[in-house]
Amino acid sequence: MRESYLIREMFGPTLQGEGAHAGSACVFLRFAACNLACSWCDTDFAAESSTKLSAAEIAERLLALDIHRSGVVIVTGGEPTLQWDAGLATALADAGFRVHMESNGTHALAAPVDWLTISPKPQFHAGRFALASALPANEIKVVVDDTVNEGTLVDYEKRWHAAQRFVQPCMDARYAEHLARAIDLATRRPSWRLSLQLHKIIGVQ
Numbered sequence: 001m002r003e004s005y006l007i008r009e010m011f012g013p014t015l016q017g018e019g020a021h022a023g024s025a026c027v028f029l030r031f032a033a034c035n036l037a038c039s040w041c042d043t044d045f046a047a048e049s050s051t052k053l054s055a056a057e058i059a060e061r062l063l064a065l066d067i068h069r070s071g072v073v074i075v076t077g078g079e080p081t082l083q084w085d086a087g088l089a090t091a092l093a094d095a096g097f098r099v100h101m102e103s104n105g106t107h108a109l110a111a112p113v114d115w116l117t118i119s120p121k122p123q124f125h126a127g128r129f130a131l132a133s134a135l136p137a138n139e140i141k142v143v144v145d146d147t148v149n150e151g152t153l154v155d156y157e158k159r160w161h162a163a164q165r166f167v168q169p170c171m172d173a174r175y176a177e178h179l180a181r182a183i184d185l186a187t188r189r190p191s192w193r194l195s196l197q198l199h200k201i202i203g204v205q
């Protein structure tokens with residue numbers, strides 16, 4: 001068990017902006033550090049100026065943020081599986097939180113979570129390391145850029161038997177093209193749904 005975790009930020013109350021729980025109240029725990037460097041990454045996970053906190057301190061701060069008692073913490077990063085362990089899982093469960101984690105799917109889970117979203121980005125680690133097939137994914141969320149096609153989705157359907165599947169257009173300078181591609185993919189493969197980054201559209205953190 002770790003004595004401390006490198007935390008980029010915690011915030012809330014707010015709304016989950018993406019995927020199956022979009023629009024639902026929650027608080028956020030964002031770890032520092034990631035094992036990838038995706039060119040269109042939109043999150044700040046720099047270790048510099050991040051904070052080291054114990055599991056008890058994290059749970060205490062999240063409880064203080066969750067003023068309306070959503071009981072849900074979105075655990076993200078960076079890549080959260082790099083630091084996630086039984087000590088923090090137990091502290092958050094004891095504080096009454098359900099843990100919804102979003103991972104890039106490259107690293108094993110050292111402790112269980114209540115909801116696991118895999119958002120694979122193999123175009124940014126091909127040849128270096130592989131996606132982890134054994135992860136217990138509840139949801140797959142594919143950020144759609146030029147590298148994603150129908151074959152990509154078929155591969156993910158075979159790799160992870162997740163009940164919820166989403167295609168989400170990359171919100172970079174070519175958003176309109178990625179949105180058109182995501183709509184086309186969701187139309188062609190009906191087990192996939194379109195996810196939009198609601199928090200960016202409605203302007204909440």
Ligand code: SF4
Nearest residue numbers: 034036037038041078
């Ligand atoms: S895996 Fe996520 S957090 Fe890490 S670099 Fe890629 S988009 Fe950013």
